[in-house]
Amino acid sequence: MSILETRQFRWPDEPACERFAQALAGCPQIADLSIExxxxxxxxxxxxxxHLLRALGVTGRIKSPSYAVVEDxxxxxxNGLPAHHFDFYRFNDPREWEDAGFRDLFAAPGLKLSEWPAKAAGMLPPPDLRLTLDVQxxxxxxxxxxxxTARGQALLLDLAHILQA
Structure with a gap:
């Protein structure tokens, strides 16, 4: 899988994570994007x-999909497109992928956010953007x-401009 562009960011604290999420929410590409x-x-x-879902206007409880694998x-x-939050940490059986209809979710328009994507390796389509978080x-x-992807590259450029403003 080729990388078109790479950027480094630093979050000194939780508010920095929230600002990053708000900047992501401000990028027009976010509505139809796959982020690992x-x-x-x-x-x-x-x-x-x-933080991202809140910045996109989600109210109410935002649950971790650790046991359900996906929350919608x-x-x-x-603008009417869904956001799917996947957590593949407990994902063990590739048959779950087909049985749960994940192929259809990833093929449809909308925002796909995937935690622990390596647990579903070989089944996930290539992401537009991969974020790797490393605790210092x-x-x-x-x-x-x-x-x-080109869409991920455009988002990264927009994100950098928003965060520099």
Whole structure:
């Protein structure tokens, strides 16, 4: 899988993660994008998703899909397109992929956010964007953003402009 562009970001604290999510929400490509989130337990993947969904207008409880594998939302700012939050941490059987209809969800328009994508390797289509979160000794986060498609590359450029403003 080729990488078209890479950017590095640093989140010194939780508010920085929230600002990053708000910037992501401000990018027009977000409505129809697949984002993979990599990082160890406690790296901030679910926190980023929660901040992003809030920034997109989701109200009410935002649950971690650890046991359900996927949680679905209809964020007001996505103009009727859904947002699907996947957590493949407990994913063990490739047959689950077909049985659950994940192929159809990934083929349809909308935002797809996938935690622990390596657990579904070989079944997931290539992401538009991969974010790798790495916890630093001072508890800050180094974030590597890789664009794997032209849409992901356009989002990265827009994101960089928004965060620099």
């Amino acid at each position: 989130l990599e990082g160890g337990l406690g790296a901030g993947k679910t926190s980023l998703v929660r 939302y209809l964020p007001p700012s996505l 000794p001072d508890d800050s986060r180094e974030v590597r953003a890789e664009a794997h």
